[in-house]
Amino acid sequence: MLQDLDVIRVVRLDVWTASCFDEILARNPCIRLDVLARSGDHARTWELLASADIYHVSAARDEVPQELQVTADLIARCPNLKCVSTSGAGYDTVDVEACSRAGIVVVNQAGGNARSVAEHAMALILALARRLPESRHLLQHGQNFTREDLMGHEIAGRTLGLVGLGHIGTYVARLANAFGMEVLAHDPYLDDDTIAARQACAVSLDELTARSDIVSLHCPRTSETLNLFDAHRFQQMKQGAWFVSTARGGIHNEGDLYDALLAGHLGGAGLDVWAVEPPPPDHPLLTLHNVVPSYHTAGVTHEGRSNIAAIAAEQILQICRGDAPPRMINPDIYLASRLAPRG
Incomplete structure (x- = not known):
């Protein structure tokens, strides 16, 4: 004692x-x-x-x-x-x-930095929706382009799938609802009523990946979640969907994500976490203009x-x-x- x-x-x-x-x-x-x-x-x-x-x-x-x-x-x-x-x-x-x-x-x-991480996740989603990395690239290097070449999307009415609905996922659900999004959630440690009380609709992981316009990870890195999002899982996602993670590196396979983005199956990714942090400057994902990267700073406010x-x-x-x-x-x-x- x-x-x-x-x-x-x-x-x-x-x-x-x-x-x-x-x-x-x-x-x-x-x-x-x-x-x-x-x-x-x-x-x-x-x-x-x-x-x-x-x-x-x-x-x-x-x-x-x-x-x-x-x-x-x-x-x-x-x-x-x-x-x-x-x-x-x-x-x-x-x-x-x-x-x-x-x-x-x-x-x-x-829960101590849940609000900070949730806000960062929404910032990544908004940056993807408004194509901010592409805008910066074209403003620096492009020629003969119009504003319509950078036309983005509103996120109202989009379906957001949350993998994990703990402290952070719950804040993200609240923000997403305020933006007028439909929120799905998969969390094997919560019952359907608890998920509903946290402003999301409980679904299986397969249904979440198939229905969501945006998938956002908010689960811990464990033996159960390591490499949870691989080539097979990315292929299950909608054509043109966005993938976002403010969780932990290793839950998604970076090589498989790069392939899915390069092939055009996924429309973009917002990544705050990496297998090695910070990622090397020549990391393949950093070469793509539809990737919004940050250096595990979601909770660093x-x-x-x-x-x-x-x-x-x-x-x-x-x-x-x-x-x-x-x-x-x-x-x-x-x-x-x-x-x-x-x-």
């Missing part, structure tokens, strides 16, 4: 973090916060990790060296570790199964980052008081973990 300790040791990586994270933790005099360097003094890094009770780690794979991601190997070197906290809704840098086997609770900050940092720090304070954290990824192990109150 953490509340029985004289000092609770929290460590985080030296990635950019809103200052409120450190400030909130400083309110508890029993918490000692150390910042780990991702490179440099490895001996000090492992000394701090070995004594850590809570490890706050970035959720972005490409921000965390492999040896500092939460794997079975790292867990074996951290005998005091009781909780892993990620810096976002994702947990790509954490082997949740290995943590569960070791009795370590994993928490995320789901001043408001989103501050909210995530505050939620993460407050959740750590709850854990230190002996309260059950509200955003557990592996809640089934909580009662058997060293976080749960005894007596």
